[in-house]
Amino acid sequence: MLRLPAFEFHQPSTLEEAFALLGSAAPSVRLVAGGTDLWPNMKRRHQKAETVVSLMKIDELRGIQTTNGNGNGPSLSIGAITLLDDIVRSSEVRERFPALSRATASISSPPLRNMATLGGNLCLDTRCTYYNQTEEWRRSIDYCLKEEGTVCWVAPGSPTCWAHSASDTAPMLAAIEATVVLQSPGELREISVSELFHNDGIEYLTIQPGEVLTRIDLPGSSSAKHCRTAFWKLRRRGSIDFAVLSVAVALWLDGAGTVEKANIVLGAVASRPLAVPNAARALVGQKPNIGAVRNAARAARRAATPMDNTDFKTQWRGLMVERYAEAAMCEAMDLPHQLPSPPHV
Amino acid sequence: MASEPARKSAPTRDPRERTDFDGRYVGKPFRRVDGRAKVTGQTLFADDLSFPRMCFMRLVRSTVPHALIKQVDFSKASEIEGFLGSLTGADTPEPFGILPVSQDEHALCPDKVRMVGDPVAAVAAVTEDAAIEAALAVEVEYQELATIASVEEALATPEPRIHDYPKEGGNVHKAVSMEFGQVGEALAGADLVLDDLFFYEGNTHLPMEQHAAVAVPEDTDRITLYSSTQTPHYVHRALAKVLGLPPSRIRVVACSNGGGFGGKSDPFNHEIAAAKMALELGRPVKITLTREEVFYCHRGRHPVLMSMKTGFAQDGTILGQHLKTALDGGAYGSYGVASTYYTGALQTVTYKLPAYRFDGVRTFTNKAPCGPKRGHGTPQPRFGWEVQLDKAAEKLGLDPAELRLKNLEEAGRTTANWLKLGTTGLERCLRAVVEGSGWKKRRGKLPEGRGLGLACGSYLCGAGLPIYWNHMPQSGVQILLDRAGSVAVYCGEAEIGQGSDSVLAAITAEVLGVELADIRLCVADTGFTPVDLGSYSSRVTLMAGNAALEAAERARELLAQAVAEHLEIDKDRLVFSDNRVFDAGEPDTGLSFREACIAAEAKFGTLSTVGSYIPPRSPGKYRGAGVGPSPTYSYSASVIEVEVDVETGLYRPIHVWIAHDIGRSLNPVLVLGQVEGSVYMGLGEAMMEEQAYRRLPAKYSSSLVHKHPSMLEYKSPTFLEMPPVTSYLIEDPDPEGPYGAKEVGQGPLLPIMPALANAIHDAVGVRIDQVPIHPHMILRALAAKKTGRPARFGPAGFPQVDFGGTLHVPTPDQGGDGRSIDDYRHKLRSGMRSASGTMTTREEALQKHGKLTTD
Amino acid sequence: MPNALSAFTSLLIEVNGERRAVSFPTHHTLLEVLREECALTGTKHGCELGECGTCAVLVDGRPVLSCLVLAAEMEGKRIETVEGLTDGNELHPLQAALADLGAAQCGYCTPGILMAAKALLDEEPEADRKRIEQALAGNLCRCTGYHKIVQGIEWAAARMRGEDVAAPADVLYGAPEPGSPGPPDSSSSETTERQDG
Known part of the structure; x- marks a missing residue:
């Protein structure tokens, strides 16, 4: 054992x-x-x-509370040790940010969601099939750059580690512009979820020594009301597996149905949740239309660098970035989309 | 169930008369006898056992793929609190292996490691915590050797050798070539010749239970080993050999296996090392493998590259086939010689194949050893064969179902390679799935992206020959009756989840007219039970079942004599039913079963009977004919409906129809469980499961590692991937089986992989000639189709292989006698392939018996 | 590096409604303490990394993976294992159904499956097939192909709701062979030799 x-x-x-x-x-x-x-x-x-x-x-770190927010109407504040399953069960979360609920429900397996927490999922160690192995196995490759070794086996010669961010909530929370609270003795700072991460497989968190991630604040209702979200995830099986690709989309539409603001954030294709501003730019100012979506999806594909450190052929995963980004954006815009809903989201 | 009317029990004697039997248990979906224990957590698996003073062992496994061991240093390990002792290869110099011709494993490697995961040393400690720390603290120094990662590399790299056998040199473990009839002529005369290449990736059993063993010493030269093994008898033999103890001082008990699928059929190094450690320390020793170590035990599906050239007449008649297979065997022999033959042996049993040539080669590589997984060696060529038939039907403009029906083998025939068939329910299987799936109306007419695929398969009901050549029964059962009216059944078979305990109990209860609850089983205990060779090759229902039938009928005969005397009636009038023995004509006249036992014990003394089973002799007499024969064969057919997305290559099976020729269901609900489980495992192999390896860039490292030895990254389908399954149990009782029963544990897996590939072709018009079928393969094939290249994804070539001299065997249709025309003794003299290269050492045994002389 | 014996925890844990005092090295998981300190070996393990679901037990009514919780975290928690499912000598309907349909083949994943299914049906007595598959999706089984498990849970759920239903004939005998007279009538078949629960 x-x-x-x-x-x-x-x-x-x-x-x-x-x-x-x-x-x-x-x-x-x-x-x-x-x-x-x-x-x-x-x-x-x-x-x-x-x-x-x-x-x-x-x-005090557990539970979902409604707070006054900061001028954007009542918002939800989720304690860092709130169980993922409690978030899935929360009707408030589901009503405001359905895709966050969906992203959370897609994590691993039902019993694991009764143990894992939102704070833990955000801080999830970056993953790599050369790293998530036993001590004996890692000895047989002389370890890797992320731990004790000198070579990143995913990209030998690379000075940095390419382990990937496999959190599902991180790209979604980044897309909806949630913030996290970091506390240390006598201090408290609030940063955006996006600012929580470095694009480095080893030093992937910006949390300082001594700091504790205590809660996650979702945007207030005035933002949530106009926000349309989607979350698509690719993995081999409908349960247990980590994402090999996830696409989190948040769009804010004005009264006329024009995209005012957009965030497209990819998971599992970089060492951090990867925002694709070029994809967002392709949507802003547009009414929902497939042409804009396709432009944005191509931008997403160009931004992603899937590496051979998880399941599936790397090149194919690259192709899938475009397909999944397109499908996710279409869903957020209420456009019909071709890709059959994968059985595994 | 006392209210049930008395039913006439089974007639006695010849099982052939028993095929229309309507039983109390046989044919009924009764609760399996171990059902309650398994749902209450009472079943004890090996890791659940605990003994006074028990300590814990861990193996120190190689971190290099191929190397000489220079030094093993325990100095740091021995300082860990709780450390008790250590072993190295010097303590277990005697080799072992499942086949007599492949004695190439050691409990601990004495001088050389051949794969990452090979055991180099063992440490024992008071707690498992301490054993883990101690194992990690052992320092091993290696001198690395060049590494071989594939069949192609093995063929191109004769040195360094992974093993110092066979005597021909190089890294080829086994090469075989045999021709039945005139294949060249058959292909030359064909209207259509298809020449295809297929590849089947290796995969593993992944039983939920990790192997565990507890060795309990009873004296300095006497020991009991409890283990999760499918083959306690073979473990017993290996233990005796390596420990150097008389087999009579060793007792092996197979605990309930938490799944086997072939992965617990070899004697394993950890079992032997635990026994050795227990004898050294004088206290019980437990070892429970980690999941990663289970991947190193492996013995799973061989990666097989295949070249299949088949000739057809315009009307679809199959004329002949030349099959070449290349098996990546991994670091040890295991069952590999048999596996090699199995990649050719069963090509002939589904459709008439008048001329057939088979060339096979297995090489050693520095990876975990392959062996027998559900279907043992036959799913790979079955995949190729059934996909090729689909291609042939397309080319010939025939319905794939009609093409198969046209060529069906027939019951009782002897195939070109001299396999004697029993009953063949394949036609009914085919018709059932064709009808059930709406094949005729729907195939080829579904919307783009939807398709139906069909395939068939067949499997042994027990290997005709044992692993080692002998003249003894392959299965034995002893029944003990006593004055309490209790029935104790002793048999060496091992319950691995397939329901073998229930088969034994049901047959015994049926014959003696008692209830399952009156029967107690003692199984898989080499100290107490008659030998049964183990739970492999789908042999238990037929072989242990027949042995139980014989023992039970003998017990009934004793009881009948005593009761007839007591009642003063003819014993042929007696019926055994409802825990009574009574007069068929006057049911009120009779004794309770207990009274019958008392009468018989008074008449005969202590009551015990035995039964044993030896399979019929196979007509094949040529060298290699030992692999493939079986008392009879099961048949299966399946249609799978699939949905494929052309933008991504993602697909999912929507529905599976499967029909299985079971002969007779001894318990239909358990049979269905085996059918559905086979479908599941087949889909896993077809869609995602891979025992994949990774070589690091040579510039930086010589390592060769299992890519993902974990439950997370080795992809095994969950509840969510399993499609609906419609199962048809086709009953056509076979005279060889107990009550007509055939196997079901392995056969239904065989059609699944090709049916899925054929369905994908029907859906989107591309051929994927390899498994598992990953979505990128479909996209690549679709892209090729768009640009006018062959709409296919699959292997591109077959390596040049010296298969050795070809053995020519005239077929039954040619008037052959089962022998090859190449003189065996001549070959021995001329120093061609070694004498000990077949599955068994039959010739050697015969020589020893003085029945065959050489100069 | 702390020695394996340097820190230990003593506490009262409540398993299947029975409180007991246990002492164990602090780094030991609930799985280890159940099996080794409490002699409750019904809870199995297949990976010890949270990847297979085999070791699932209920903590405060919810399924969790006992290989990934420390026993030291269990103070004041209500733990349920497979050993606590029976009512006296009577099987729980889930146990009876899985036993009768052969849904426990090797039986190794069965304890985890039973606990996950119990948690589901306790909360959602009307759970349909889709919900069952979703709730059980963290529990791997290599023997059954899952169908008999799902059918068993459906059957148990119906019986727990007070519906007097027999297992469908095709679940027991397979689908009728097209063109054949059909399977035996299931009502006369007495699936269950001894019908518990």
Whole structure:
């Protein structure tokens, strides 16, 4: 049986206690929420910790609340340790941002969504089939750039790691322009979800040491009201699998039905959720039409760099960026689309 | 069920008379005898066992694909608290292997590793935590050797050798060439000759249960091993050989297997290492493999490249075929010699093939060893054959179903390669799926992107010969009756989920007229049960079933004699039913089953009977004829409807119709479970499952690793991928089977992969000549079609292979006698292929018996 | 690196309504503690990485993967495993249905499947086939092809709703062979030798 290595485990019930533990513990301390990412990584030993601090008993970090928002009407604030399944069950989330609900419902499998949290999904370690392997397997390739090794096996010669961002909520939250709150002792900063990420497989988060991601704020109702969303995801099976490609679309239409603003964000084709401004530009100022969508989909394809570090042929995944982007944008614009709804979203 | 009317029980003696039997259990969907234990969590799998003082073992596995072992250093490992001991290859020098001709494995590699994952050392500790840490702390120094990753590389790279056998040198493990009839003539006279290349990627069993074993020492030279194995008897033999103990001091118990599918049919290094460690430490030792290690055990589907050249007459008659197969065997022999023959053996059993040539080669590579997976060696050529028939039908302007019906083999015939067929339900299978799917009305007429595909298949009901040549039964059953009226059934068969325990119990209950609850089973325990060779080659229902039938009928005879004497009536008037033995004419006159047992025990003493089963002799006498014979064959046909998206190449099966010739269903609901499970596994192979490897850029690394040894990345279909299935059970009782039953565990998988490929062709007009069928292949073929190139995705060439001298065997139709015309002894003298290259060492055995002399 | 014995946890855990005191190394998962400390080996494991669903148990009524939760997190939680499904000696309708349809072949994924199905039916007694497939989509099975499992859950659900239904004939005997007289009448067939639950 694959087992965890030994570590110290703490379950503080307040943020203050958590900060104290983070500050006092040895250098190798990690936070854990649902554990669905950290525990497998620790069992395979590519993430290590002598001390693990769980956030799951900090009640203030759990739940979905309606807040006043910041001038954009009432908004939803989701605590970082809220279970993915509780988000899927939330009718408020589904009514405001149906595609966020759908993206969340597509993550892994039903029992895993009863354990995994939204904060955890945002902070999900970048993935790669050369990295998400056991200690023994990684020894057989002399490790890789992301951990102990010197070569990125996906692109030997590359100075950077190409592990990809496989979070489904991150591209969707970035598309709707959600923000996250990062707290450290005595400090609190709020940044956009988009600002949470670097495009680097190793240093993929902008969270500073000592900071805890405590909540995710969705845009207020005045924004949500005009926002049309879509989320399309490609993977082999309808459950369990991570995305090998996801397309998150958020469009804001004016009263006349013209696109005022658009965000097209791709998942699993870069080390971070990849916004495609060129795709967005192709839509802004347009009424829904297939020509504009196709231009935007081509832009999405040009922006994506799928690598050979997950399922399916890389070149084909590149083709699929265009197809899936087109389908997702069509859905958001209420245009008919050819691609049969994949059985797996 | 005491209210049920008394029913006349089965007539005795010849099973051939038993084919129209209406039983109390036989033919009824009763709850399987292990059903309750399995839904309550009471079934004990190997990893569920625990013994006083038990400790835990881990293997240290090679991190290099091909290397000499220079040094193993335990100094850091031994400092870990809880460390108890270690072993290296020096402790287990004796080789083992499932086939007598391939004794090429070691419990721990003594000098050389041949793949990433080969076991180099073992460590034991008080806890599994400590064993894991200790294993990670063992340092091994290697001297790396060049690595071979494919058949082509193996053929082109005779040195370094992965093994120092066979004596011909190089990295070819087995080459075989045989011709039945005159294939050249047949092809020359054909109106249509199709020459196709197919590739079938390797895949693995992925049983949900990871292999586990617990070794319990009972003295310094006596031990019991509990293991998740399909073949306790073969593990027993391997253990005796490597441990150097008399087999009588070793007991192997196969626990319920959490799925097998062929993946637990070899004796494994971890089983033997655990036994050795237990004897060294003097305490029970458990090892439970990680999922990754299960991928290294493998023994799964061989990757096979095929060249298939077949001639047809204008009216569709099949005239002859030349099949070439190249198998990527991985690092060890395993069942590979048999697998090689199996890629040719069953091409002949579905359709009349008057002339047939088969050339096969298996090479060693530095990857996990391939072996028997559900269908063992036959799904690959079956895929090619059924796709090629679809192409032929298209070329000849015939309906693919009609083409098949026109060429059907017939019951009782002997094929060109000397396989004696039993009943053949294939025609009814074909008609059922054609009718059920609306084939005639719908095929070729569905909207673009929708299609129907048809394919057939056939499989053994037990391999005709055992793994090692002997004259003993392949299955034995002992029944013990006692004065409590209880019936104990002992048999070496292993329950792997297929329902074999229920088969034994139902047959016994049927014959003795008792209820399933009155029967207790003791199975798969080499210390207590008569040998059954194991749960492989779909043999248990037929072989253990027939043995149980014989034992039960003998028990009934004893009871009948005693009861007849007691009641003073003719014993032929007695009926065994409802836990009673009574007069057929006067049902009120009789004894309870318990009273009958008491009467018989008083008359005869302690009551025990045995039954055994030896398959009929096969008519084939040529070298290699040992692979393919079976007492009878099951048949299956399937139609699959598929939806394909031409923009992406994504597709999904919408519906599967499958008909299986079961002979007779001993329990239809369990038969359906096997049919549906086979469809599922076939779809997994056709759509996504791959045992894929990765070689790193040579400039940086010599590594060759399994690409994704995990449940996440090895894609196994979930509930959501499984389409609706309509199953037809075709009953045509076979005289060889108990109550007419044939196999169902493997056969229904065979038509699935080609039916899907044929359906994709019907949907979008492209041929995908390989599996698994990935969406990019469909897009590539569609793109080729647009530009006027062949609308196909598949392999482009077949390597140059020296298959050795061809064995020529006249067919039955040519008046042959089952022998080859090439003189065997002459070949021995002239130093051609070795004498021990067939599946069994039949000739060697005969020589030992003095029946064949050489100079 | 902390030694495997350096930190341990003692707590009261409630499994199948029974509280017990257990002590275990802190890094041990719920799976390990159930199997090794509580001797409840009914919960199986197939990957220990959250990829197969085999180890599913219910925590506060919801299915979770016991290989990916620490037992140390279980204080005050209500844990249910396959061993707690029977009512005395009576099988739960889900257990009876899966046993009767041969939906437990090797039986290794069965405990996880049963727990996921129980959670579903407790919450959605009317769950249809699609919902069943969705709710079970995290549980892999290699034997059955899933159909007998789905049919078993549907059958159990109907019986749990108080509907007195037999398993359909085609579930027990297969589809009638086209052109043949058809299968035996299922009502006379007595699928279940001993009909529990």
